[in-house]
Amino acid sequence: MGFATQWVPGYAILDALKGRKMVMNTISVSQDRPLVVLPETVLEGISGIERAISLQTDWFKKWHDRVVVHHDRSAFKVDGIADIPLGAWYVSDESKAFSNNPGFKSLGERLGELVGQVQLFLGERPDGEPHQVDDYTAFMNTLLDLNILVQQLQNDAWRGLTKMDPLTGVRNRHEMMVELDAERERARRSDLVCTIAMVDLDHFKAVNDTYGHVVGDNVLRHISALFGEQLRPYDMVYRYGGEEFLLCLPNTDLDSALLVLERLRAKIEDSRVPYGEDGETVRITASFGVAQIDTIEHIVKTIENADMALYDVKQGGRNMVKAWQPAKSN
Secondary structure (H helix, E strand, C coil): CCECCCCCCCCHHHHHHHHCCCCCCCCCCCCCCCCCCCHHHHHHHHHHHHHHHHHHHHHHHHHHHHHHHCCCCCCCCCCCHHHCHHHHHHCCHHHHHHCCCHHHHHHHHHHHHHHHHHHHHCCCCCCCCCECHHHHHHHHHHHHHHHHHHHHHHHHHHHHHHCECCCCCCECCCCHHHHHHHHHHHHHHHCCCEEEEEEEECCHHHHHHHHCHHHHHHHHHHHHHHHHHHCCCCCEEEEEECCEEEEEEECCCHHHHHHHHHHHHHHHHHCEEEECCCCEEEECCEEEEEEECCCCCCHHHHHHHHHHHHHHHHHCCCCCEEECCCCCCC
16 A cells, blocks of 8 residues: 655644644534433533543544554554544443534534545555555544534533523523624624523422422423423523523514423423432423513513513413513503
8 A cells, every 4th residue: 555646744733732822713512402411411511521531532543653653454444433533432322411512413414424434545546556545644634624513513512511590401691691682782783582481480488398409309300300301402591590491482473482381381380300319200381471572562571571471471370381462552
């Protein structure tokens, strides 16, 4: 095996592979909300991908030395992405924390390309000629693209942790107003509707007082997971405070939102949160106040409207969904 022209790769390319700065515009990564993932799962995922990067670097050094320099293909057998360290991580449970990031799919596609390129060099060309330098350049470009994608996944994960409620894994209030106002502005520009809902877990203090705060925390995690299961990936869930949550449903008018939230309310009511060694369960219900975003008023006004609807639900018996309606003029 050889190359059509002289090629002196040198280990400087490894430095480029490990240290290349991320080019943010090279591969577009959406800001969609991932399904609810707990912070500890994200941290475990970050650790897992760092181990995979280290193993991938060692793999590349060995591949470069044995295959490229000494033309020895006996140490490698690559039938799929699981035979490459980064690919083995990709198909493992350790990667689940990243699986809802749009860049994750692109990473899988690049790994598939890498497998094909590695297999090319592990075989002889049909015409018996040496492999082209262009083939090696394409292989290195794929490795560099993988590096960019991995860095983006890591950076997205760290950024996500700063926006994440440490108990439930949903978004915290840190950037809530900025993000909601951005949705209001997007709805105004695109002439699309957007709806928000204030959600309060009914009689949650009684849960803490009766079963203890550990069970109360499990209830909050359970409800947050239901939000992730029942809502769309780009819907936004915020822990507003205590047992209150704020939901943002883009591209959803009031009538559609009421249908979605009624199904969510029923799902919460039907679910049970287990506790104790004997399989006891806690039943929880939730109240919803809903308002369509006003694209003229400040976003605070819409939140106040949803909160007023939630107040009416609490006064009316809880465990209901109600939309805010403007007062009728005489």
